Amino acid sequence: MDGPALGVLLYRPVKLAVPKELNPNEHRVAIVPDVAGRLKGSGFEVAVESGAGEAAYFTDDAYREKGASIGDLTSISKDAEIIGKVQPPTPQETSELPEGITVVSFLQPTSQLEVVKALVAKKATAFSLDLVPRISRAQSMDALSSQATVSGYRSALAAAELLPKFFPLFMTAAGTVPPAKVFVMGTGVAGLQAIATARRLGAQVRAYDVRAAAAEEVQSLGATFVQLDLETQEGVGGYARAQSEEFLARQRELLGKEVAVSDAVITTAAVPGRKAPVLVTKEMVEAMSAGSVVVDLAADGGGNCELTEAGRDVVHEGVTVRGMSNPASGMPTHASFLYARNVANFLSLLSKDGQLAPDFDDEVVAGSCVIKNGDVVHEQTRELLGADGRSEGEK
Helix, strand or coil, X not given: CCCCCCCCCCCCCEEEEECCCCCCCCCCCCCCHHHHHHHHHCCEEEEEECCCCHHHCCCHHHHHHCCCEEECHHHHHCCCCEEECCCCCCHHHHHCCCCCCEEEECCCHHHCHHHHHHHHHCCCEEEEXXXXXXXXXXXXXXXXXXXXXXXHHHHHHHHHHHCCCCCCCEEECCEEECCCEEEEECCCHHHHHHHHHHHHCCCEEEEECCCCCHHHHHHHCCCEECCCCCCCCECHHHCECCCCHHHHHHHHHHHHHHHHCCCEEEECCCCCCCCXXXXXXXXXXXXXXXXXXXXXXXXXXXXXXXXXXXXXXXEECCEEEEEXXXXXXXXXXXXXXXXXXHHHHHHCCCEECCEECCCCCCHHHHHHEEEECXXXXXXXXXXXXXXXXXXXXXX
């Protein structure tokens, strides 16, 4: 019989390409084999660049077993409609992508303006997972939270590793060793995971957040919430809002005593799209005992500690300040597992009946969209570009 049977609808599945991450500090991969199989079952064709999962311990064969194809960047990108990444594509990488491509990644557009320009030139559509609205319906797509879970866990382990003391209470024949005093600053997802992990390791934990509503969550984990005589700073979507310099100065003054008596301080305070606030000054570090530790999870955003250098340990007057750069990447297997599920759940909003069809009336789709068909639609990014946000061909 020639041709398809009458009534059978033929269509090509939406092709998702997963390239290698080019940043040498990035070990995660956007899609893991199990999720590739799940996407294939829901109408996607998944093409993975050879070696893309190696740093996260996922082999090419594991992808093949789940129905994904393996090839070089050129072959996986050919006819692709969506590119899935962790880090934003570089301008060079973008130049090799098909025109009109849809990109899903941690685009971080306000700090990646050259990438945005390159995507505009490609008349691309780009979604940034760091912009997914924090609403209940979008929790399964909240990659910021899933990766913050990994970061918070690793920050407590780093503090325990660096501190020249036990975390837990020890009662021995030679005497009693008191538990370490850990102070966590910022109790979002990363901070709460840091608290939970430090508590599991046996430390005595105190925590502070500008959002008064965080007290109950802190206490539920067995930690003590530090109350300061300051106005609460609750922001939109559950984030802390940006604080004035006057507020920060008063906050540092009040927090200085807590920092001084702590063996380990873990800072996690970040405001999306802005420089991280300085919470721990040089003088506060100098007031800590020799051997104490500061672990800064906001290092990539400038750091919560005045002495922080991203990706380095700085020792100042006997106190070690660790600036954790891209901390989730340091545990790439589970970080990739969580991130891939976030991506897959988000992709379900971009396709319908086997076709790429983003619903821009959906607040999750609209809220996370940076570029739509070559036009910059994210307001803050438009302002930083200093242009009207249209692609070159439409000006």
